[in-house]
Each structure stands twice: as C-alpha cells, then as structure tokens.
Amino acid sequence: MLSRKQLQRYSRQIMLPQIGETGQEKLSAARVLIIGLGGLGSPAALYLAAAGIGELHLVDGDTVEISNLQRQVLYKTNHRDKDKAQVAAQQLTAANPEIRIHAHCRMADQAWLSSLLSQQSFDLVLDCTDNLNIRHTINRVCRVQRVPVIMASVRGFSGQLVSFDFGSESSPCYACLFPPATEQSELPEAENCSTVGVVGPALGMVGSAQALEAIKMIVGLPVSSLNRLQLFEAASLEWRALTLPANSACPVCG
Template identity: 85%
Template sequence: MLPQIGETGQEKLGSARVLIIGLGGLGSPAALYLAAAGIGELHLVDGDQVDISNLQRQVLYKTNHRDKDKAVVAAQQLTATNPEVRVHAHSRMADEAWLSALLSEQNFDVVLDCTDNLNIRHIINRVCRAQKVAVVMASVRGFSGQLVSFDFRSSDSPCYACLFPPAGETTDLPEAENCATVGVIGPALGMIGSAQALEAIKSIVGLPFTSLNQLQLFEAGSLEWRSLGLSQNSTCPVCG
C-alpha cells in the first residue's frame, strides 16, 4: 500500500538475497524485520551458541534455545515468522576466504554487518568492496550507536577503512569494548538493528538511504541523531 514501494517494490524484495553476518543484538531485529518484509532469501552467519546472558538484547532467542547454534535457531524462528522466505544457516565465523567464496557464488543484493569484532568488520569491508556488493554496517556500545552504508557498485564509494583505518597488526581478539565487556542497553540495539533492516529495504527497492556514505551517530540517552558525511580517502589502504 505504500506508494514509495508498491507492487514493484514488493516483487524486488521477494527476489532479493540478503546476507546477515552476526545474529546477536543487531542481527536479531534486522533479520526479523527483513523476513517479515518478504525478502526472498536470507543467509545467516554466526558461529556462536545461545547463552542466557544474551536474552536481554538478542530477541530471536528464548531460554529453551540455550547452548544451541544461533544461526540454526535464528533460521527456525524466521521460518516460523514467514515460511515463504528461503533461510540458510551458516553456523561458523566469517573468515576472509570463506566469505569471498560465498559472495562469489551467491548474488547478494546487500550484506548486513551485525558483528562486534573489528577485524571481521574490516574483512567484510574488503570482501564486499572486491565483490561490488552494498553493505550496511552498525555497532552499539553502552548507549551509543553507529550506522553507515556503502554501495560498492559505485567505483568512487568510500569504505569503512577510510573512516577507521585497520590496525597494522591483526588479531583474533574482539574489540576491547563490546557488549560482553562494557554492556549495552537492549533497546538501542533494537533501534540500530531495525535501522539496518530499513536501509537494506530502501537499497533493494531503489529508495535513497540516509546512511549511504554517512556515519549516523545515535545517543540513546538523549534520543539524538547526528550525521557525518564521508568521502573517499586517497590514503585508504583498501580503496585509496
């Protein structure tokens, strides 16, 4: 019924293929809204199992899902929400070689980075740029959220490394500050994860999406949004 989407837009959603990396506090609401919107095919990537401490922010899971693979449980939950969506669970972490192969094999319309690991985020950035796939990235720490999108089908698109250059030495450790170390207010993850789904839907149906090359900063304590425009960095190690 929305004139901005209409039957044509709904058909685009129904034929779209979306990859969600990370099924935690961001990936849970994003996946729920994309499944409910009628995305044709969802691929879910997460190598973790459900823990009781996750439940205050990871709304896909229930207490009876404890110690089960998040990707498998998420696929079951989303199929129950919308049986017409084709859902594929990948119970593993997304390393660079595996992710490159997956994106080469599958024609994804957009990738959602819902992780809390800086090294994986840089891998997603590099692979999506190499494969020319649009990506919506987000993170939340405490009461503060960030959202940014890049459309790598455009040759002059900036990338995540333009904004946050990768460290000289890589490590398998997660970022020093994440949900497990500093805590997070659950509804802030819900808002940012929902915004990721919204931006993905707008990208698929051809509507302008506000986070494209714009770092959106959200403060849950004051309900304030700020926006910072980004441009390609000539010294960027990935796209410069």
C-alpha cells in the same frame, strides 16, 4: 508477479506509494546476507523476514547463552547452548514460511566469505557483528566483490550506522573512516558488549534502522546512511550524521 497470498501478507507495505507491487517484487527477488545474529542481527533479521526478503543467509558461529537474552530477541531460554544461526533460521521460518532461509553455523572469515560472495549473487550484506577485525574483513571482501554493505554497532547507549554501495567505483569504505590496525600494532582489543555493556533497546533501534536502510536500498529509495555515518545516542534519543568523503590514503580503497 506476486501471488494472492503475498498480496495479502504484505498489503500494508504494498499500499505505500514508495514500495507498491513493484517494490515488493524487488524484495521478494532479493538475496541478503546477515553476518552476526546478536543484538543487531536479531531485529534486522526479523524485520527483513517479515518484509518478504526472498532469501536470507544467516551467519553466526556462536551458541545461545543466558546473557544474550537481555537483548537478542530472536532467542528464548530453551534455546540455550544451541547454534544461533540454526535457531534464528527456525524462528524466522516460523514467522514467514514464504521465504528461503539458509543457516551458516560458522564465523565469516575472509576465505569463506570471499568464496560465498564469488559463488552466489547477493544484493546486500548486513554487518551486525561486534568484532572490529571481522568488520574490516567484511569491508574488504564486499568491496572486492562489489556488494553493498550496511554496517552498525552499539556500545552502551551509543550506536553507529553506515552504508556503502561498492557497485560504485567512487564509494568510500569503512577503512576510510576507521583504518585497520597494522600487524605490529599493540592497540588493545576493541570493546564490545561483553566488556562494556549495552542497553538492549538501543540495539533494537539501530538493528531496525539497518533493516529499514536495507529495504530502501533494495527498492531503490534514497538511503540516508549511504556514505554517511549516522550516530545515535539512546540516552537523549538523538541522531546526527557525518558525511564520509573517500580517503585517498585509505589502505583498502585509496
């Protein structure tokens, strides 16, 4: 049952028939893992904390740099050289002291992530990273542990968003769409914000969309990005979607 303070804090979303008190109780009971606290993770974490997600785990091994501040809205100039996960936890706690927040000041390698997801029950993982290898690791581990995942990326003015419910055996996965490179591959390292640049508000829009999809998934509403690659073009403010069938030749789930 929601407390009087919760009913007041979340009143504007509780009055929505799609959420109501039942949906708010689901949000308050949810445990969400956010991996990457940069341009995507910042708005996603802010909105999920504000919405009353009961427990947030924040994962990032980087420290705040001056070049982050153009797009990573959780941080201020005086946070320079401090651990992102720790600063993010402090900022979100200040925004909503009613929820539980845990900072993990490290990168999410496969062994650590597998251990965390096997030892603790998470309702959802948000992949807000800008590293293709880590994204494939998150995809593999979440599929093995059967934890739903919402993935996003932005380069320049272009963004992508896709969700997978690995509780379903028939769910495709990220590798169905973007197969991981083999160990012998000599493909160049994937482009990221530090190599090709990015416009900050595009990250804000896609990160906010991640938070929106997370809320919908937790309360049981239809999730528009589930098994569908949502493509966003900030230059034209256009979204388009591609349905993703399972790939029988997928090296992860095929």
